[in-house]
Amino acid sequence: MFFIHFLEHVLTLHPSFFGSHVKEYLSQKLLDDVEGICTGDYYIVCVMDMYDISEGKIIPGSGLAEYTIVYRAIVWKPFKGETVDAIVTSVKNQGIFAEVGPLTVFVSKHLIPPEIKWDPDSTPPQYTDNADQVIETGTNLRIKLIGLRNDVRNMFAIGSIREDYLGFVCSRYHRLTMACWLTHLSSARTL
Numbered sequence: 364m365f366f367i368h369f370l371e372h373v374l375t376l377h378p379s380f381f382g383s384h385v386k387e388y389l390s391q392k393l394l395d396d397v398e399g400i401c402t403g404d405y406y407i408v409c410v411m412d413m414y415d416i417s418e419g420k421i422i423p424g425s426g427l428a429e430y431t432i433v434y435r436a437i438v439w440k441p442f443k444g445e446t447v448d449a450i451v452t453s454v455k456n457q458g459i460f461a462e463v464g465p466l467t468v469f470v471s472k473h474l475i476p477p478e479i480k481w482d483p484d485s486t487p488p489q490y491t492d493n494a495d496q497v498i499e500t501g502t503n504l505r506i507k508l509i510g511l512r513n514d515v516r517n518m519f520a521i522g523s524i525r526e527d528y529l530g531f532v533c534s535r536y537h538r539l540t541m542a543c544w545l546t547h548l549s550s551a552r553t554l
Contacts, residue, residue, distance in 0.1 A: 367411070374432060
């Protein structure tokens with residue numbers, strides 16, 4: 364789920380950057396330091412704006428200045444029970460690995476519907492129901508998060524596709540090619 368948070372970050376600035384463009388340098392350094400990182404509880408998607416830049420305090424013995432910046436950011440925090448769309452990155456006999464942006468999700472073979480089976484003879488490796496559902500690298504999946512683990516800089520999740528409306532999702536590309544194919548079939552039948 365996405366939220367807007369007020370956050371605080373401390374930056375140090377080398378004396379060579381002191382001057383009339385200090386604020387521009389601090390704002391760029393803030394963007395470089397915090398956008399796209401995981402704090403352990405959430406991911407910082409983007410910095411919207413800065414509200415307060417403290418006056419620089421010189422650090423004794425180094426000459427560096429320390430600034431505290433209060434800023435507003437859009438953050439993403441996944442929750443247990445949340446349904447997300449993911450892209451499969453790896454398919455193994457034990458299950459499926461998928462990514463939801465920066466979050467890595469593992470779907471165990473026990474959390475995959477029983478009609479979708481591991482096909483060891485296929486290339487690339489895949490789970491399939493021998494009909495219209497093929498789960499391989501690059502497939503879009505709708506996954507329900509059933510467990511989360513936070514590290515200092517990463518988050519991992521366990522997911523399930525064993526409930527209604529979860530699992531294989533047609534991507535826009537697949538829908539377009541399927542629509543073109545069906546149009547072609549219908550026009551071929553009229554000839």
